[in-house]
Amino acid sequence: MTDARTHPNGRARELGVGMIGYSFMGAAHSQAWRTAGHFFDLPLSPRMTVLCGRNRDAASAAALRLGWDSVEADWRNVIERDDVGLIDICTPSNSHAEMAIAALEAGRHVLCEKPLANTVDEALAMTRAAEAATARGVHSMVGFTYRRVPAIALARQLVLEGAIGDIRHVRAQYLQDWITDPGFPLVWRLQKEHAGSGALGDIGAHIVDLTQFITGQHVTSVTALLETFIKERPLAGEASGLQGTASTETGQVTVDDAALWLARLSGGAVATYEATRFATGRKNAIRIEINGSNGSLAFDFEAMNELFLYDGTDEARIAGFRRILVTEPGHPYVDAWWPPGHLLGYEHGFTHQVVDLVTAIGAGDAPVPSFADGLQVQQVLAAVETSAHHGSWEKVPDSETAVGA
Ligand SMILES: NC(=O)c1ccc[n+]([C@@H]2O[C@H](COP(=O)([O-])OP(=O)(O)OC[C@H]3O[C@@H](n4cnc5c(N)ncnc54)[C@H](O)[C@@H]3O)[C@@H](O)[C@H]2O)c1
Numbered sequence: 001m002t003d004a005r006t007h008p009n010g011r012a013r014e015l016g017v018g019m020i021g022y023s024f025m026g027a028a029h030s031q032a033w034r035t036a037g038h039f040f041d042l043p044l045s046p047r048m049t050v051l052c053g054r055n056r057d058a059a060s061a062a063a064l065r066l067g068w069d070s071v072e073a074d075w076r077n078v079i080e081r082d083d084v085g086l087i088d089i090c091t092p093s094n095s096h097a098e099m100a101i102a103a104l105e106a107g108r109h110v111l112c113e114k115p116l117a118n119t120v121d122e123a124l125a126m127t128r129a130a131e132a133a134t135a136r137g138v139h140s141m142v143g144f145t146y147r148r149v150p151a152i153a154l155a156r157q158l159v160l161e162g163a164i165g166d167i168r169h170v171r172a173q174y175l176q177d178w179i180t181d182p183g184f185p186l187v188w189r190l191q192k193e194h195a196g197s198g199a200l201g202d203i204g205a206h207i208v209d210l211t212q213f214i215t216g217q218h219v220t221s222v223t224a225l226l227e228t229f230i231k232e233r234p235l236a237g238e239a240s241g242l243q244g245t246a247s248t249e250t251g252q253v254t255v256d257d258a259a260l261w262l263a264r265l266s267g268g269a270v271a272t273y274e275a276t277r278f279a280t281g282r283k284n285a286i287r288i289e290i291n292g293s294n295g296s297l298a299f300d301f302e303a304m305n306e307l308f309l310y311d312g313t314d315e316a317r318i319a320g321f322r323r324i325l326v327t328e329p330g331h332p333y334v335d336a337w338w339p340p341g342h343l344l345g346y347e348h349g350f351t352h353q354v355v356d357l358v359t360a361i362g363a364g365d366a367p368v369p370s371f372a373d374g375l376q377v378q379q380v381l382a383a384v385e386t387s388a389h390h391g392s393w394e395k396v397p398d399s400e401t402a403v404g405a
Pocket residue numbers: 020021022023024025026052053054075090091092093095113114115143144145146202239240241242
């Protein structure tokens with residue numbers, strides 16, 4: 001790679017970053033690129049080289065606000081720049097495949113937001129490109145950010161250490177309520193051609209990844225239902241992230257509002273999943289409960305610094321769920337931050353994502369979650385859709401077979 005230049009002060013070499021898209025995720029990722037090297041020791045020094053947005057004036061204003069050195073209005077120009085070694089894709093999922101494959105073929109590392117793509121075929125093409133690039137020392141990662149929440153990382157450690165025994169039940173919900181108003185406009189997240197699916201791919205993808213990450217087991221089969229409660233909405237005027245203004249014309253909602261499914265996991269656990277944007281009063285509740293043969297773990301992102309552990313070996317007289325405040329030295333990622341009890345927030349997950357990515361690139365290791373991991377989640381999402389359509393149980397193909405096919 002020629003991307004990493006020696007830093008003028010002789011410390012870590014620079015890694016030029018080009019980021020495409022600058023709204024919700026663009027702002028979160030910018031914060032992470034600005035912060036990571038100031039709190040963690042990184043083998044490369046990220047430089048916020050160029051921000052890409054289709055409207056140059058708006059992108060220039062965003063670059064100034066978010067801390068980027070320069071602006072491009074066409075993402076292809078970002079990939080061609082020789083001062084850029086890594087492309088950070090923060091655009092809607094219908095653009096991920098084209099951008100990521102072009103970047104990898106041009107020898108740029110890639111961080112791509114989730115879901116990896118809108119279809120299994122796109123995710124497969126991306127995974128093939130990523131695996132060819134890895135052989136050339138060019139790396140890629142998909143942005144399943146919530147893995148980097150310290151309480152989630154601790155939950156994984158505890159499960160892998162056997163703290164709750166053999167996993168029996170996985171109960172996962174991702175609950176939001178931002179489109180309960182039928183007057184909320186038809187933003188890109190409600191259009192299949194842009195988003196691929198609705199609550200399923202947008203937030204259901206996260207709970208698939210999280211439960212697989214925590215348990216070390218993957219989803220092998222599903223039976224599902226999808227529901228679209230509001231089938232027509234006002235067309236969108238201005239829109240960004242989870243917000244938008246409504247116009248007087250209307251259009252069809254072409255994705256699910258809610259997705260529910262049962263699943264079997266590879267290690268014998270059974271699971272229930274629920275992803276909805278109609279859970280009135282729930283804003284960003286990612287609730288995961290794992291029941292094992294010796295105990296349980298419970299997490300809710302709306303109290304993201306806490307992890308609840310039930311130790312089934314405790315004497316019955318004092319047994320109960322124990323609240324672990326995951327801010328102690330030695331807890332995952334926490335050493336770099338504040339004294340115990342000084343809480344972390346949403347943005348820290350993105351900083352940890354940059355830390356893990358740059359650390360892996362610096363070491364020449366393949367970062368995780370990989371595009372192959374993103375493909376496997378995509379296959380679960382596709383199986384959920386097929387099952388909901390046919391009312392069937394659907395097997396999730398083994399992704400290694402799919403990539404090798
Ligand atoms: N990791 C997470 O927790 C998380 C959270 C929210 C969104 N996401 C994912 O991040 C991605 C972006 O979502 P968002 O909420 O930031 O969307 P958004 O609507 O807020 O922003 C999308 C941005 O992409 C830009 N864009 C679209 N097409 C472009 C193109 N061809 N060239 C340049 N810029 C282009 C838009 O102008 C806008 O700046 C999606 O894949 C979404 O699923 C991930």
